[in-house]
Amino acid sequence: MSELTLQQLAETYQDYFSVEHGISLNVRPLDCPLPSTDELAAAIPAPFLMASDVNSLNSSALRSLNRLGELAEELVNYLQQQARKIDLLLHYVLRQQDDESTRYITQSYSGSGCCYLADSALSLLQVVEVKLFLDNNDGAVFCYGQVLSCEQVA
Structure with a gap:
């Protein structure tokens, strides 16, 4: 990829505000290009898909009951x-996807990426598989990404 592409990705990363907070994530370098949408869908681990489906069903069911008014409150x-x-059970199941050998803690994260300290450097534009485990049973995110910068910290 060209330097222009790296610059464009870095600008897109800056479009989102970031939260300086430490949450657990797994980062696994891959030796392949970014997958297609179909390849991503096929690679999502079953517990991540199940959590997404349960959240959608919960929201849909509760919306329907809210239309019934006071009678449905209890x-x-x-x-x-x-x-x-x-949700508590799903959180436990999702945590089983946490691989200690690829675990890091974020320094910050946003809607477009995250920053973390690693033991070894990754190449610019290196494709990585990321599992981000949100705090307080708020779920987890499975995605692919690319390294936009890598700096040595003393």
Whole structure:
């Protein structure tokens, strides 16, 4: 890829605000180009897909009940408690995807990337597989990315 592409990616990265916060992530370098959308969909681990499906179903079901008004309030509360139990179980299942050998802690993250300290340098534009584990049972993200910068820290 050209230097222009690296510059464009860096500018896109700057379009999002970042949060300086440490969360756990796995980063695994790959020896291949970025996958297509179909290849990404096929590579997503089953627990990540399951968590996404459960969240969609919970939101849809609760929206339907809210239309019933006051009569459904207790039922909604009960279902929210049940959804919370499922969320806790899914969090446990997602955490099983955390590979200690590729685990790092972010210094910051945003909608377009993350910054973390690693043991060894990666090449610019190196393709990586990333699993980002959000705090407080808020889920996890599976994605592919590219290295935009790599600096030695004393």
